[in-house]
Amino acid sequence: AGFAAELGGKTRAARADAGDPDSLLPLIAEHDLVVNATGGTADLIAGALAAAIRARVPYCDTSGGQFAAPLLAQDAAAKAAGVAAVIGIGANPGxxxxxxxxxxxxxxxxxxxxxxxxxxxxxxxxxxxxxxxxxxxxxxxxxxxxxxxxxxxxxxxxxxxxxxxxxxxxxxxxxxxxxxxxxxxxxxxxxxxxxxxxxxxxxxxxxxxxxxxxxxxxxxxxxxxxxxxxxxxxxxxxxxxxxxxxxxxxxxxxxxxxxxxxxxxxxxxxxxxxxxxxxxxxxxxxxxxxxxxxPAGCYTAAPLATCAEMMLDGTLRDLPPGTHPPEAVLDPLPFFERLSGLWSPAPMTGQGVTERRIEAG
Incomplete structure (x- = not known):
């Protein structure tokens, strides 16, 4: 509650079991987007996605590694519910x-x-x-x-x-x-x-x-x-x-x-x-x-926040239903441009990419 008060605005604290879809469902149902920043165990990630699908609310997270498989396995359920979910939109993966x-x-x-x-x-x-x-x-x-x-x-x-x-x-x-x-x-x-x-x-x-x-x-x-x-x-x-x-x-x-x-x-x-x-x-x-x-988490947070913003403001209004990794549904350069305000010291002109080419022979 103290942290929520510090953030201000519309932020409020709530108690729920992040791995239990039934516990999350009442919270998720009243919102426009689920932004899942939990980690640690697969049930914390997969449970939140399952609740979002049941509530028919769009979803994004930073999941990677062993967490991807149980999320990709919910693709059919997301499609049936008409829910678009972007998974693994941190820095790496993302x-x-x-x-x-x-x-x-x-x-x-x-x-x-x-x-x-x-x-x-x-x-x-x-x-x-x-x-x-x-x-x-x-x-x-x-x-x-x-x-x-x-x-x-x-x-x-x-x-x-x-x-x-x-x-x-x-x-x-x-x-x-x-x-x-x-x-x-x-x-x-x-x-x-x-x-x-x-x-x-x-x-x-x-x-x-x-x-x-x-x-x-x-x-x-x-x-x-x-x-x-x-x-x-x-x-x-x-x-x-x-x-x-x-x-x-x-x-x-x-x-x-x-x-x-x-x-x-x-x-x-x-x-x-x-x-x-x-x-x-x-x-x-x-x-x-x-x-x-x-800064702790400086790379993971910015892509997730950028994706959430684009899902909320209509930029990604045509996302198809399903559980998608970033490369399946996001256009890299427009995403990098939006990301630049959080990631780079100044707006990225052009590609904003640091690149090195090595002839492979």
Missing amino acids: GTNLMAKHLAARFETVETIESCFVQGVLHWIDPILAAGGEVGAGSAATVADILKGASGRVPVFRDGRLTAIDGPGEAVTLPLPAGGEVSAIPYGNSEVMTLPRSIPGLRDVTCRAAFQPDRLNPLFRDQAARIAAGEASREEAARAFLETIVADPERWVDDARGMKKVTPFTVMTGVSKETGARATVSATLASRFDAEPE
Whole structure:
């Protein structure tokens, strides 16, 4: 109630079980749109969508990873109810899906797509150091959630089919859009399930995760491997990750402050329409959050808010009923333009895309 009062306007607090459609139904039925920002477990995501479908109210969320499958499974119910739902419209998935759609239009054939988010750590490490080195439950839980997606068998789309691989065991070096490279490992996200539906002939899709500075990534991989081997729980591995950094911050993050923040990006390889040759393009959106430490949730919230605004103001009035990933129903460049006020420091003129082309040979 206090938070609702602080927000002001039409905001009000209400009590409900987010995983129980019956509990949510009375709240949802009196509104024009459901914006689901919950996470953590599949029932919290799927239950809210089920309630929105029953109430015949449009819906959007930031779901990714293992949460996508139970949402896509509600497609028939959404169509029958005449409800349009846009799922996974955060930064990654979300912005990276739309970047893939944008880039694919310039390729004769698309062979591989890699999406990646690069996580900064100073917004955790600074408060921990200020508290005398005590790792709080909140910081550990967030890192544990990232480790969850990168440990064990991770879903990927390989050779034209959905499969799973040993995540910590496959580190690759990806080209960053603004120059430089980052070492990243597979991370369970929904693009591997959805992008092949929208881009014909696509052979491989892998979602990846990394930390900044890049020297943290061997530590990240080691902790993910410990979880996969049963040597540590996610919570234990997360605490070990943070405690290692806190024990020697000069070694791990001394140069991180002021380091240019890497926004979620997409790397695509295929045959270029322009040249007829194989090429690789790494691309992302310009960001207003250029340096560490980053605001919590700065990338996830903006695309979700933009989609919600466009659904409410009629811009997306022609959305077909069903449960849709962003690339199935959103036009990338108009969406990027609307997003720019929340994401970038100034209105994006033209594409607002930071891009790097690498000849693939």
